[in-house]
Amino acid sequence: MRWNPIFPCxxxxxxxCASTPSGSEGVAAPLGPKSDAAEAPALTALPAxxxxxxxxxxxxxxxxDGRRFEPGTVVFDAGRIxxxxxxxxxxxxSGARVVDAEGLFVTPGLVDTHSHMGVYPSPHVEAxxxxxxxxxxxxxxxxxxxxxxxxxxxxxxxxxxxxTTIQVxxxxxxxxxxxxxxxxxxxxxxxxxxxxxxxxxGLKMACGENPKRVYGGKGRRPMSRMGSVYELRSAxxxxxxxxxxxxxxxxxxxxxxxxxxxxxxxxxxxKPGPEPESPSRDLGLETLAAVLDGEIRVHIHCYRADExxxxxxxxxxxxxxxxxxxxxxxxxxxxxxxxxxxxxxxVWADWWGFKIxxxxxxxxxxxxxxxxxxxxxxxxxxxxxxxxxxxxxxxALAAGRRHGxxxxxxxxxxxVTLNPAQSLGVDAQTGTLEAGKMADVVVWDRNPLSxxxxxxxxxxxxxxxxxxxxxxxxxxxxxxxxxxxxxxx
Numbered sequence: 001m002r003w004n005p006i007f008p009c010x011x012x013x014x015x016x017c018a019s020t021p022s023g024s025e026g027v028a029a030p031l032g033p034k035s036d037a038a039e040a041p042a043l044t045a046l047p048a049x050x051x052x053x054x055x056x057x058x059x060x061x062x063x064x065d066g067r068r069f070e071p072g073t074v075v076f077d078a079g080r081i082x083x084x085x086x087x088x089x090x091x092x093x094s095g096a097r098v099v100d101a102e103g104l105f106v107t108p109g110l111v112d113t114h115s116h117m118g119v120y121p122s123p124h125v126e127a128x129x130x131x132x133x134x135x136x137x138x139x140x141x142x143x144x145x146x147x148x149x150x151x152x153x154x155x156x157x158x159x160x161x162x163x164t165t166i167q168v169x170x171x172x173x174x175x176x177x178x179x180x181x182x183x184x185x186x187x188x189x190x191x192x193x194x195x196x197x198x199x200x201x202g203l204k205m206a207c208g209e210n211p212k213r214v215y216g217g218k219g220r221r222p223m224s225r226m227g228s229v230y231e232l233r234s235a236x237x238x239x240x241x242x243x244x245x246x247x248x249x250x251x252x253x254x255x256x257x258x259x260x261x262x263x264x265x266x267x268x269x270x271k272p273g274p275e276p277e278s279p280s281r282d283l284g285l286e287t288l289a290a291v292l293d294g295e296i297r298v299h300i301h302c303y304r305a306d307e308x309x310x311x312x313x314x315x316x317x318x319x320x321x322x323x324x325x326x327x328x329x330x331x332x333x334x335x336x337x338x339x340x341x342x343x344x345x346x347v348w349a350d351w352w353g354f355k356i357x358x359x360x361x362x363x364x365x366x367x368x369x370x371x372x373x374x375x376x377x378x379x380x381x382x383x384x385x386x387x388x389x390x391x392x393x394x395x396a397l398a399a400g401r402r403h404g405x406x407x408x409x410x411x412x413x414x415x416v417t418l419n420p421a422q423s424l425g426v427d428a429q430t431g432t433l434e435a436g437k438m439a440d441v442v443v444w445d446r447n448p449l450s451x452x453x454x455x456x457x458x459x460x461x462x463x464x465x466x467x468x469x470x471x472x473x474x475x476x477x478x479x480x481x482x483x484x485x486x487x488x489x
Contacts, residue, residue: 042190042193043193044189044190044192046193049078049079049462050078052095053076053082053095053097054099055096055097055098056073056074056075056101056106056441057087057098057099057100058072058087058101058102058104059072059101059103059104059106059443060072061074061084062105062107062409062448063108063432064107064432065414065418065432065434066408066410066414067410068410069084069087071087071102072090072106073086074090074106075096076441076462077093077096077462079462079463080436080438080462081433081437081438081441082435083435084433099443104444104445105448105453106443106444107413107444108417108418108433108442109162109440109442109460110161110162110390110416110417110442111163111416111417111420111421111424111426111431112158112163112167112379112380112416112420113167113324113346113377113420113423114167114169114327114380114381115168115380115383115386116171116381117154117155117158117168117383117386118147118150118152118155118168119131119147119149119168119170120171121152121154122153131170132171132172132177133170133177133178134173134174136174137174137176137211137214137220137221137222137231138174138175138176138231138235138284139176139178140176140178140179140203140285140287141178141283141286141287142170142177142179143179143181143201144170144178144204145168145181145191145192145195146191148181150193151477152383153474153478154386155475156474156476157386157387158387159185159458160458160466161389161455162390162442162444162448162458163185163387164184164185164430164440164442164458165182165184165185165196165440166386167183167202167299168180168182169204172204172206172210172211173206173211174206175205175228176203176204176205176232176235176288177206178204178287179202179296180202180203180204180299181195181199181202182196182199182202182426183196184460185460186460196426196430198429199424199425199429200297201295202323202424203288203291203297203298203299204299204301205232205299205301205311206300206301207225207228207300207302207307208225208228208303208304208357209355209357211228212225215227225307229310233314236288236292236314236318238288239285239288239291239292240318242282242285242288243285243292243293249276253275253276256272256273256275259271259272259273260272292320294320297324297423298321298323298324300322300324302325302327302328303327303328303329303357303358304330304357304360305330305331305333308334308338309334311325312337322343323344324345324377325338326381327347327348327358327381328347329352329358329360329365331347331365331369331376332364335369335371335372335374338369338372338374339372339375343375344374344375344376344377344422344423345369345375346376346379346420347365347366347369347379347396348379349366350363350395350396350399362399362403363395363399364396364399364402364403364405366378367396367397367401367403367407368403368405375419377419377420378396378420379420389416390416390444391449392416393413393415393416394412394450396415397412397449409447412449413449417432418432419431438460438461439461439462440459440460440461441457441459442458442459443456444456456468
């Protein structure tokens, strides 16, 4: 780590002091079948919401749900949007900081469902490679959050591209890679402080070439797609048994508690007997049991149409829902099935052909899924692509139009705002510009679907985290002193 005496001061102004949240001292975590550490509060203080309201006035407001106001006004205060609408109808609060957006475009913050930033951070060296626990084909017991490095230089670059929310997943080397976490892109020294409040965890699963390559190369199972499905079915069978044992114990413990309370109130009541002993906790089976209970959303790395259908059949067998297929290069072949079942297809605009299962592709993939009534998300899977997610949506839109599909700009904007927010289960909080939602707001210098578009302002929870005219301090110490500065002779 390179030391710079200015950087700690700049960062402390952005993230606040490292202090324990009030009221958390001495509180013991309760025992039980769930991993309470997953819900633990941050150790560092969260930034206070801005003290004064902000009104972005006069721009073309694209709300992310198909509405647009030209000119429009967006007002936010204390981290939340309080008003959105035509400029003639939305009053600017007294004392608000007014941002003149005439000639500019205003959108929700972009959302990326598939990122490995922080777990495969820059610089790309072996010491930073923490996204795959490839020691067993099923590792539901690991959390991407525990490897995430919040000073990855790529994070600030993503914000400059208008991205405010990401899901960070483990890699696809295992058939079950572990828990994924949804984060807000704000400067911080602690991953917990960047968690998206109340966002459900995800479970990363993978089918196809990657797991069989990793383990087949070691002479281990799975070396085939047959072996991968066996691993998944076996894991969920164990999870069913685990969940049943805990539910049985909960019923028995509840009955024992009632007997104990009755015995305390009356000497004539029957003695409760010994307290039922709880099953042993298993961190991996806890995660899979939470999937079966619908508490964790399922995200599956899957390319081929036949394998996506196989994964849906597996979900039916065990009674859980698939939230999203990631990459899903052949989603266009089963667009009707995905639409009927409400399963998202998180896809690239035009990545294909880099391995056999990625070969049978079309650049109109997202557009075809959309035209069938489904929900495409444009994801990055790249610390470079995440900087241009708006352009990726534009490329997918153009490909659909070349194929004769009538899709509006507003619909394409949903592919990087509302749709991915729905995929992650956070659409009640972000993904559109609506009163009551988080003030994740981006101001662009032109239509964000233009290849020339650049962000001018980016707000996260109402806090200005990027201003192109007044660049913020570097978030990462790996970039301090690395910029080449020109000086006049």
